Amino acid sequence: MRTLPLVIIAFLLMSFTIKDKGFLIKGITKNIPEGEMIYLKVLNPETNNFDAIDSVRLKNNSFEFKGNTTYPTYALLELSENVTELVVLENGIINFQYDYNDDLSTSAIGTKNNNELNAFHNNIKRVQKEANTYRDTNQDILTQAIKDNDREVLERLSKEFKVYVKDINDIITNQLTQHSNSFTSSVILFQRIDNKNIDTNEAQLYYNQLADNIKQSNIGIAIKNLLDNSAANTLVKIGDKALDISGKDPNGEVISLYDNLGKVTIIHFWAPWCPACHETLPTIKSIYEKYHDKGLNIFSIALDDNKEEWIESIQKEGLNWLHIYNLYEIQLQYGVKNIPTVFVLDENGTVIDINHLEVDFDQLLTKYLGK
Numbered sequence: 001m002r003t004l005p006l007v008i009i010a011f012l013l014m015s016f017t018i019k020d021k022g023f024l025i026k027g028i029t030k031n032i033p034e035g036e037m038i039y040l041k042v043l044n045p046e047t048n049n050f051d052a053i054d055s056v057r058l059k060n061n062s063f064e065f066k067g068n069t070t071y072p073t074y075a076l077l078e079l080s081e082n083v084t085e086l087v088v089l090e091n092g093i094i095n096f097q098y099d100y101n102d103d104l105s106t107s108a109i110g111t112k113n114n115n116e117l118n119a120f121h122n123n124i125k126r127v128q129k130e131a132n133t134y135r136d137t138n139q140d141i142l143t144q145a146i147k148d149n150d151r152e153v154l155e156r157l158s159k160e161f162k163v164y165v166k167d168i169n170d171i172i173t174n175q176l177t178q179h180s181n182s183f184t185s186s187v188i189l190f191q192r193i194d195n196k197n198i199d200t201n202e203a204q205l206y207y208n209q210l211a212d213n214i215k216q217s218n219i220g221i222a223i224k225n226l227l228d229n230s231a232a233n234t235l236v237k238i239g240d241k242a243l244d245i246s247g248k249d250p251n252g253e254v255i256s257l258y259d260n261l262g263k264v265t266i267i268h269f270w271a272p273w274c275p276a277c278h279e280t281l282p283t284i285k286s287i288y289e290k291y292h293d294k295g296l297n298i299f300s301i302a303l304d305d306n307k308e309e310w311i312e313s314i315q316k317e318g319l320n321w322l323h324i325y326n327l328y329e330i331q332l333q334y335g336v337k338n339i340p341t342v343f344v345l346d347e348n349g350t351v352i353d354i355n356h357l358e359v360d361f362d363q364l365l366t367k368y369l370g371k
Contacts, residue, residue: 022068023111024093025077029061031100032080038063039078042089045222048194050076050084072113072183074190074219088113088183104129113183120184123171131164135279146282149318151289154282162283180209186219193226196335196354199238203227235335242267242349243333245301247324250311258349260322263295264368267343269336271303272313277340280357281317287361288321294369295347301327303339 027038036058041050056063073089077096085098085106092111099105104125108114138157145153176185189206192198207215207223214220236242245267246256257267268284270277288298302310302325310325334343344353344361346368353364 021091022066023089023091025063025065025087025096026093027063027065027077027096027098029058029063029079029098029100030102032058032061032083032098034058034061036080040065041076041078041084043074043218043222045218045225048222048226052078071213071217073217074187074222086117086187088117090114116179116182117184117187120171120175124168127164127167127171131161134161134164142282146317151286155286158282158286176206180206181211181214183214183217183219186210186214186217186223190219190223190226193223195337196235196237200227236333236343236351236354238351238354240351242343242345242351243330245299245324245327245330247301247327249323250314255322255324257299260297260299261345261347261349262297263347264291264365265297265299265345265349267334267345268298268300269303269331269334269339269341270300271339272306272309273304274339278317280340281319283357283361285318287365291365291369292321296365296369298322299324301325301330303328303331 025040038056038058039052040054041052043049044051054065054067056065067089069089069091074086075089076084076086077098078084079098080100083100085096085108087094087096087108088111090111090113094108094114095110096108097106106121107118109118141153142157144150145157172188175182176188179185185206189198189203189210193200193203203223204227207227210220210223215224242257244256244258246254249255257265266284266287284298288296298321300319300321300323302313302323304310304325307325310323313319314323340357342353342355342357343351344355344364346352352368
């Protein structure tokens, strides 16, 4: 795909109004080294990368960026290596605060779209903080339950943690459905399309409801490009026939997906080194134990080069289903960018759901397998 020249990106940020109608970002930081280079980057809608358009050194824990923009623009501030925070470039004064030791306190406020995005993020952070507290409080209990293979405790912890997951999903769904023409909704929509975490038809409906000035912004153009390219994209989507997969199991025997289809089959991308994968293993195990006798099969693909660690994790965690590993080409063919990710197939191998284990499977599985 061709790269959008920086001069075109700059044009998107230009305004032919007087200077005092431009944007001013006033940044205040804590626990970031003096003299650190701060970069202002904007999304390139042709590459979906963020390109730097300005930079300044941190001085006395503060920095400023000035400019003008015609449309609200999806951007980020790169505060140090591997530390980035989203901001909406729009004319007005944007007050940005960040503490390296407390990223949940991050805020960007002062203009309409930044205020709305900040309020949305605060709602998500509130639930994340509650979930983190719950996880930390119950970590020892979880570790012991995994060690003892205590299904009752694991199911209880999984059920309790799902409350927080549901709360986050409800916040996101409410934003998309109740405020469908907002810039915040465009941010959510872009991220879900880019992560292959939303059905294309559903995404198209949300895109159609975006305000015209958002459609003309860099994130609006990026969303349209993703939707336009989806038809030509060979990555597996809901409604597609799943690509067959084969590889060696822990015993060295070659097994394939289509030789092991059940009434419902879950393709499970994970890795032994992935903390989020381990956090969701109780959910996967609970699903398997509840529905395997009714026709559910699980086909796990570990994205890992360490065979010994992989086998040890399977045995230690009691993952009593089909496993293969080290198939990065399958990851690319399926378009998996984040793990854990699961593809749910019907008995014919058609994809009926794709998610990151952030939803309750019961409703979907009972539809195909019964209660």
